[in-house]
Amino acid sequence: METPQELLTTRQTTRQVTVGAVKIGGGAPISVQSMTTTKTADVEGTLEQIYELAAAGADIVRCTCNEEAAAEGLAHIIPRSPVPIIADIHFHQEMAFAALEAGVQGLRLNPGNLRKPEEIKQIAAEAKDRGVPIRIGVNAGSLHPDIAAKHGGATPEALVESAEVELRYFHEVDFDDVKISVKASSVPLMIASYRLASERFDYPLHLGVTEAGPPPAGLIKGTAGIATLLAEGIGDTIRYSLTADPVEEARAGRQLLEALGLRERKDLDLIACPSCGRAEVDVIAIAREAQAALEGRGLPIQVAIMGCVVNGPGEAKHADLGIAGGRKKGHLFIQGQIVRVVPEDQMVAALVDEAERLVAEGVEARLAAADKSAEAEAAADRAALLDEKGSDANQASVKIEKIHRRLAE
């Protein structure tokens, strides 16, 4: 019997690009993207939203990098983000360099906004040196005026030509680490543009209906465009653009892929922090151990494994349950509130025990049963760790210094 995927048209073969640890194209699972709505300079607020988006199903998150403070924010955010970060560069070449200095895992350039060939080539050359892929993000609403005039407006040919022109600049500096989007707010125009793009390119395609508006109409427009193309085998990564909390975008993307049989539905959802300079435990090893111990128990919850108690419970406060390392202990938390502190070697066993109880008894009962001294113990551990490592455990100040120098050039 055919798999759900085989019942649909075979997927188009595309090249593969890698954004952080996420592979796009070349047969990789279709990934879900979303975009933060916070000011990128607001590090804690942006990270909180990134964690929420990851919890809702986003594999990659895009942040605006439109000013110096945003680039500085990225220098702090990227080492602590659970998913790769793409910087959206608006009109200024130097913001691309600043975002690269901050350590972004991908850039998005809009050919309609950044128009000078020399500048585009310089960005591509530096992205190449750093191994950072770029999305050529063509948008019907901001098409290069010359191309729009040549085609009598935003036609599928015009959108695809805009991407081709950008690609030629990239190829002049031997840069090929590219994905492409040809978005429009008109669903028929978007579908026709991507069909044409998939005939012309073998680069991975990022699908989306731009400015789709608020739900439910925005969801229907997004689904009409994205699902039609996915069912035809076109598309490697997707984003819903809704006038709503971006969590709805991530959730919708995930649900659409599950509905089409393109991503698996899982009961247990385990997330882990990227383990930055603050990590107190081997996050990868504990996450693996926890996955093995929790899987197959029919626990429909999200569990977060976090490297440190300084930021972990706050970053993962949208998870049902989590544990954060620090000072040879595991700090168990439910929806961000510390409920128990256990020795480090008992972290996974305590997590399994609490997960079982949480599902059986519910959040309120488990919060009520919290160890009354746990919050204070966690606060003391947090303070001691901040004393030991200072407030810049990820050396963001070094990157910020480089950002300042680039922007002063």
Ligand code: SF4
């Ligand atoms: S180690 Fe701490 S600060 Fe670093 S990513 Fe993990 S939880 Fe966040």
